[in-house]
Amino acid sequence: MNRQIYLFGLLSGIILILVSCESFPKKGTISNISENRIAALGHGGMGSRALIPMNSWESLKECFELGPKGTELDIQMTKDDVLVCYHDEKLDKTTTCQGNINGITWEELTSGCKYHTWSSSKSFARLDSVIAKFGNPGIILSLDLKEKGPSHAHNFRMRSQVLKLASMNPEIEFLIETWDAAGAWGFEHAPENMRFFQLCIDALKGLELAKKNGFDGISINYRNIKWKQVNLIHKEGFYVMVYGANTASGNKVAVSLSPDLIQSDRLSHLLDGLAKYN
Numbered sequence: 001m002n003r004q005i006y007l008f009g010l011l012s013g014i015i016l017i018l019v020s021c022e023s024f025p026k027k028g029t030i031s032n033i034s035e036n037r038i039a040a041l042g043h044g045g046m047g048s049r050a051l052i053p054m055n056s057w058e059s060l061k062e063c064f065e066l067g068p069k070g071t072e073l074d075i076q077m078t079k080d081d082v083l084v085c086y087h088d089e090k091l092d093k094t095t096t097c098q099g100n101i102n103g104i105t106w107e108e109l110t111s112g113c114k115y116h117t118w119s120s121s122k123s124f125a126r127l128d129s130v131i132a133k134f135g136n137p138g139i140i141l142s143l144d145l146k147e148k149g150p151s152h153a154h155n156f157r158m159r160s161q162v163l164k165l166a167s168m169n170p171e172i173e174f175l176i177e178t179w180d181a182a183g184a185w186g187f188e189h190a191p192e193n194m195r196f197f198q199l200c201i202d203a204l205k206g207l208e209l210a211k212k213n214g215f216d217g218i219s220i221n222y223r224n225i226k227w228k229q230v231n232l233i234h235k236e237g238f239y240v241m242v243y244g245a246n247t248a249s250g251n252k253v254a255v256s257l258s259p260d261l262i263q264s265d266r267l268s269h270l271l272d273g274l275a276k277y278n
Helices: 002-021 057-065 106-112 127-134 152-168 203-213 227-235 248-256 267-277
Strands: 039-043 070-077 083-085 140-145 173-178 194-199 217-221 239-245 261-264
Touching: 039 057, 039 140, 039 267, 057 070, 057 127, 070 127, 070 152, 083 127, 083 152, 127 140, 127 152, 140 152, 140 261, 152 173, 194 203, 194 239, 203 217, 203 227, 227 239, 239 248, 248 261, 248 267, 261 267
Parallel strands: 039 070, 039 261, 070 140, 140 173, 173 194, 194 217, 217 239, 239 261
Antiparallel strands: 070 083
16 A cells, blocks of 8 residues: 555656646747737636636736736626626526626625625725726727627626726727627627637637638637637637636646637736746
8 A cells, every 4th residue: 555655646746747837839930920929818808727716806906917918707697787797607506696787786786795704805996997997008808708698688788887888998909708608799890809719619610710700710618629720710810819728837828829818817827938938
């Protein structure tokens, strides 16, 4: 038994060493349609591995202090049409409240709900306030629209609010991520600073939907796409954004794919790794 434990420990140590020795691709190996540069984005700010709730004001503040190109944000809308940065469908999972954000007002959310335990002092973030505070020229805000509202009308109003904010802030680049196969309904008069990305599980099916909907690219978990597929999508003139990189090794694999944008839960590590390419 002791020998087995020893061998297991030795093997685990070797694996850790091999993983730690992995490096980012060599300089000059990135090839995409964004001038061979990769934009590093936060994932709901500092990501799911941080000790701060994703999308909270504090998570976004810490993210932007690192100096990334921007961040992904999960967007929902309250009963009184305030756009809120929040990921989960139900409030129960990470807050002291129950139900959905679309069933309560902004005042009810901020006065009656708190994040759980050690995060109870953290604040909910509304999209217009995030733009006012962190919306420097050239910043990218990739909006994952959580369109699970009580009605089509609710979702239409949410898109209209996003469209209004994008039109009012032409210096910011807004990327709209959506699973909706119906395309850009509600965004028919989108401004030039707005681009659309088809969320997908299958890269090539996502590309076909992007073509059908007149989108600019696809957004996909980096584990579900290969370099050859990224290269093919680029040859078709479409952008590739990947997410799901929540470890150092994940960041390295994501970079090796040569996408145009990476959403990372290990943002500081990704920024350090990409520094040599700039």
